[in-house]
Amino acid sequence: MSDAAIRIEGLCKTYRGSKGEPEKQALKGIDLTVPKGSVFGLLGPNGAGKSTLINILAGLVVKSSGRVSIWGFDQDQYPRQSRSAIGVMPQELNLDPFFTPRGALEVQAGLYGVPKSERHSDEILELVGLSDKADVYARTLSGGMRRRLLLAKALVHHPKVLVLDEPTAGVDIELRQMLWTNIRKLNEQGMTIILTTHYLEEAQEMCGEIAIINHGEKIAQDSTANLLGRMDSRTMVIVPDSPVTVLPAAEGVKPALRDDGCLVLHYHNAQTTAEQVLESVRAANIRIRDVRTEEADLEDVFLALTSSRTDDPPADDQDRPRRGMHRVKL
Numbered sequence: 527m528s529d530a531a532i533r534i535e536g537l538c539k540t541y542r543g544s545k546g547e548p549e550k551q552a553l554k555g556i557d558l559t560v561p562k563g564s565v566f567g568l569l570g571p572n573g574a575g576k577s578t579l580i581n582i583l584a585g586l587v588v589k590s591s592g593r594v595s596i597w598g599f600d601q602d603q604y605p606r607q608s609r610s611a612i613g614v615m616p617q618e619l620n621l622d623p624f625f626t627p628r629g630a631l632e633v634q635a636g637l638y639g640v641p642k643s644e645r646h647s648d649e650i651l652e653l654v655g656l657s658d659k660a661d662v663y664a665r666t667l668s669g670g671m672r673r674r675l676l677l678a679k680a681l682v683h684h685p686k687v688l689v690l691d692e693p694t695a696g697v698d699i700e701l702r703q704m705l706w707t708n709i710r711k712l713n714e715q716g717m718t719i720i721l722t723t724h725y726l727e728e729a730q731e732m733c734g735e736i737a738i739i740n741h742g743e744k745i746a747q748d749s750t751a752n753l754l755g756r757m758d759s760r761t762m763v764i765v766p767d768s769p770v771t772v773l774p775a776a777e778g779v780k781p782a783l784r785d786d787g788c789l790v791l792h793y794h795n796a797q798t799t800a801e802q803v804l805e806s807v808r809a810a811n812i813r814i815r816d817v818r819t820e821e822a823d824l825e826d827v828f829l830a831l832t833s834s835r836t837d838d839p840p841a842d843d844q845d846r847p848r849r850g851m852h853r854v855k856l
């Protein structure tokens with residue numbers, strides 16, 4: 527038996543354009559293997575294709591081409607087995623307002639053919655902290671409670687793989703804690719977890735392995751430790767004594783002149799020392815009035831990873847990472 531929980535090969539998805547819109551190639555040949563037992567992070571900015579990938583796994587979106595197997599079951603050959611191996615907490619709050627949490631879980635269990643004797647609705651409601659709301663209509667639940675219910679629904683058929691699509695986007699701290707506690711607990715019990723997020727910090731904290739996708743392509747996949755090790759870019763900002771006319775040139779150093787006259791030098795800590803950067807500045811006859819270095823923030827790292835590997839134009843403004851937030855968004 528394969529030790530991959532999920533194996534994806536050459537996965538493509540093109541959405542047909544509606545109402546005169548052009549078609550959209552949301553996934554452009556993704557290869558991805560998720561090891562059994564891992565907490566795996568799928569990271570990427572808005573519009574990268576994360577939900578499309580998740581929804582294909584969940585059987586909610588039909589792929590255009592490629593192969594997907596879940597717990598060793600090819601999705602096309604063994605649709606029933608592959609579907610029952612996975613539980614998905616979707617990004618959208620798609621709940622029937624006229625069901626109670628208990629009712630929703632019973633219906634879900636029925637859909638997955640879980641026999642009555644094997645249902646654990648009360649236990650699952652307890653796990654997600656919804657016991658006291660078990661019998662109220664979903665429409666009376668708060669947004670946070672609806673998310674809890676979505677998680678509960680994903681768990682009714684005891685899936686081998688639990689997939690959470692942006693579980694913490696816009697949720698309060700308490701719910702976030704509950705999610706992380708449950709994810710850790712379920713993983714310790716042997717469940718493979720895949721989560722998407724655009725919070726790098728979050729992936730860092732939770733995931734042993736991370737894949738980064740952008741514009742429908744995988745641009746990196748590695749253990750979290752290795753990925754962080756690669757994120758060693760630095761920026762040196764120099765205030766020159768007089769206007770800079772010649773930019774410094776040194777291997778591994780990318781110089782740029784800012785509008786305010788400061789010289790900004792990007793380099794990688796592992797390859798280039800601050801001393802070498804300074805030497806290149808002196809060699810260009812630039813006298814230094816002031817200097818400081820900045821660690822790359824995660825946004826820079828992400829931009830560095832994406833800029834060299836894609837020919838696509840930059841994302842729209844709304845897709846652009848925002849600076850200065852407490853939790854750094856890609």
Ligand SMILES: Nc1ncnc2c1ncn2[C@@H]1O[C@H](COP(=O)(O)OP(=O)(O)O)[C@@H](O)[C@H]1O
Binds near residue numbers: 576
């Ligand atoms: N149903 C759809 N029809 C057409 N385009 C879609 C549809 N769903 C998503 N897209 C487009 O596909 C791309 C990837 O979207 P999505 O998978 O939701 O990304 P993410 O979850 O990473 O934000 C986006 O450009 C989005 O606009």
Ligand SMILES: [Mg+2]
Binds near residue numbers: 576578
């Ligand atoms: Mg999404």
